[in-house]
Amino acid sequence: MTTTSNGTPAIEFRDVVKRFGDNVVLDKLNFSVAKGDRVTLIGPSGSGKTTILRLLMTLEEANGGLILIDGDPYTHEYKGDRWVEIPEKRRRVVRNRVGMVFQQFNLFPNMSVLENIIEAPVHVLGLSKKDAVERAEQLLEQVGMSDKRDARCTQLSGGQQQRVAIARALAMDPEILLLDEVTSALDPEIVADVLGVLREIARTTDITMLLVTHEMQFAREVSNRVLMFDHGQIVEEADPETMFTNPSHERTQEFLKAVLG
Amino acid sequence: MNEDSLWSWETAWDVLPDLLRGLVVTIEATVVGMVIASILGLFIALAMRAPTRWVRGPLRFVVDFIRMTPLLVQLVFVWLLLVDIPPLVIGFGVLGVHYATYMSEVYRAGIEAVPAGQWEAATALNLPKGRTWFAIILPQAIRKTLPGLGNYAVSMFKETPFLFAITVVEMYQAAQNFGANTFSYIEPLTMVGLLFLIVSYPTSLLVRRMEMRLA
Numbered sequence: 130m131t132t133t134s135n136g137t138p139a140i141e142f143r144d145v146v147k148r149f150g151d152n153v154v155l156d157k158l159n160f161s162v163a164k165g166d167r168v169t170l171i172g173p174s175g176s177g178k179t180t181i182l183r184l185l186m187t188l189e190e191a192n193g194g195l196i197l198i199d200g201d202p203y204t205h206e207y208k209g210d211r212w213v214e215i216p217e218k219r220r221r222v223v224r225n226r227v228g229m230v231f232q233q234f235n236l237f238p239n240m241s242v243l244e245n246i247i248e249a250p251v252h253v254l255g256l257s258k259k260d261a262v263e264r265a266e267q268l269l270e271q272v273g274m275s276d277k278r279d280a281r282c283t284q285l286s287g288g289q290q291q292r293v294a295i296a297r298a299l300a301m302d303p304e305i306l307l308l309d310e311v312t313s314a315l316d317p318e319i320v321a322d323v324l325g326v327l328r329e330i331a332r333t334t335d336i337t338m339l340l341v342t343h344e345m346q347f348a349r350e351v352s353n354r355v356l357m358f359d360h361g362q363i364v365e366e367a368d369p370e371t372m373f374t375n376p377s378h379e380r381t382q383e384f385l386k387a388v389l390g
Numbered sequence: 391m392n393e394d395s396l397w398s399w400e401t402a403w404d405v406l407p408d409l410l411r412g413l414v415v416t417i418e419a420t421v422v423g424m425v426i427a428s429i430l431g432l433f434i435a436l437a438m439r440a441p442t443r444w445v446r447g448p449l450r451f452v453v454d455f456i457r458m459t460p461l462l463v464q465l466v467f468v469w470l471l472l473v474d475i476p477p478l479v480i481g482f483g484v485l486g487v488h489y490a491t492y493m494s495e496v497y498r499a500g501i502e503a504v505p506a507g508q509w510e511a512a513t514a515l516n517l518p519k520g521r522t523w524f525a526i527i528l529p530q531a532i533r534k535t536l537p538g539l540g541n542y543a544v545s546m547f548k549e550t551p552f553l554f555a556i557t558v559v560e561m562y563q564a565a566q567n568f569g570a571n572t573f574s575y576i577e578p579l580t581m582v583g584l585l586f587l588i589v590s591y592p593t594s595l596l597v598r599r600m601e602m603r604l605a
Binding site for chain 2: 186187188221224225227228229231233235236237238239240248249252253297298301
């Protein structure tokens with residue numbers, strides 16, 4: 130685990146509770162991710178991995194506990210003993226540091242590829258259109274989609290859409306990138322392309338990455354830490370080498386056996 | 391005029407200019423009514439999503455009230471109430487408001503048909519609420535509402551004869567007037583039916599094609 134000079138984690142969960150109705154998905158979860166870390170969350174479905182990413186993107190609301198980004202309270206804070214929601218205006222400041230790529234890409238179908246990418250830089254970061262386009266073109270180059278700059282998103286294949294979605298997330302210059310099963314909806318032969326793009330980003334940037342994936346080989350290559358979840362708790366934590374070759378917890382052994390065959 | 395036969399081409403020809411003038415009024419009422427209905431309908435649909443019951447509750451009541459009472463009654467009621475306003479203007483307004491309550495449902499369905507992932511992507515990009523609505527949600531929702539809008543335009547067009555009740559001389563009233571003067575009703579009313587068909591049938595075909603293209 131790498132730490133920066135001041136040691137403030139990029140992400141910190143303190144006693145985070147998340148329930149859906151009566152179903153407790155996360156029960157007082159504690160963990161932190163250091164700046165520049167690449168952390169893979171593994172575990173059976175329903176273990177709470179995706180919920181963690183969604184909480185970090187404020188797509189879900191926690192029912193208790195604190196989520197800190199760079200040490201700043203994000204969605205809730207304690208005022209004395211009272212646990213209170215942080216208003217949207219303050220959340221927005223913190224949210225700017227977090228980006229996300231979705232399983233279903235979620236490109237805006239009413240916009241071209243380029244428009245998808247420059248939308249938020251122009252309307253959130255306040256970049257001039259010219260600067261935003263310039264940056265978008267660099268990113269499209271990086272993900273190998275330059276020739277589709279003016280295409281409608283609906284004309285693209287799944288793999289192409291996902292590469293555009295990655296460029297769109299990067300255009301916001303996030304400190305933290307959340308990757309939620311980004312290859313699960315893709316045809317097998319395209320998965321390698323998208324993983325290649327991500328591998329390159331991991332190699333060339335110091336973005337903190339939190340990924341949920343079933344691509345164990347990819348997780349092993351890219352991440353420096355793997356967290357095994359079960360029933361909303363971390364049952365094991367290790368570097369990828371140890372986790373995938375010599376897991377110590379029984380649940381991890383069972384899970385990996387089932388996934389890797 | 392030939393007294394013996396049921397149908398006289400001469401009479402049909404004579405009434406045509408009156409009917410065409412009426413048709414212009416009919417089309418005017420439909421176009422202006424639809425413009426009001428589609429704008430107001432959108433505002434109603436958006437207001438229905440207000441977080442507070444104090445907005446949604448009363449609005450729901452008004453919308454239901456307008457939908458559950460006949461257009462004809464509404465026209466006459468407003469006409470009697472607002473004596474200083476020209477009948478045609480009242481016609482525009484009442485048709486527009488009446489259909490806005492229906493259009494709001496079309497918009498609601500269109501907005502709800504936008505996948506949750508679109509909202510989530512907008513949040514992930516930190517787009518402000520207003521920008522999310524105007525740049526992402528509404529353009530997709532409105533695309534889905536275009537066939538509904540077309541269907542209601544055809545339906546409103548066919549209901550414009552009610553305007554006769556508030557003295558607007560649209561196509562039907564023009565035919566009635568002609569009949570009252572010449573005692574020939576068959577030709578003018580048949581022609582009215584035909585003219586309605588000539589306008590609404592191609593329009594409805596167009597709407598159906600739009601439905602298929604946008605589906």
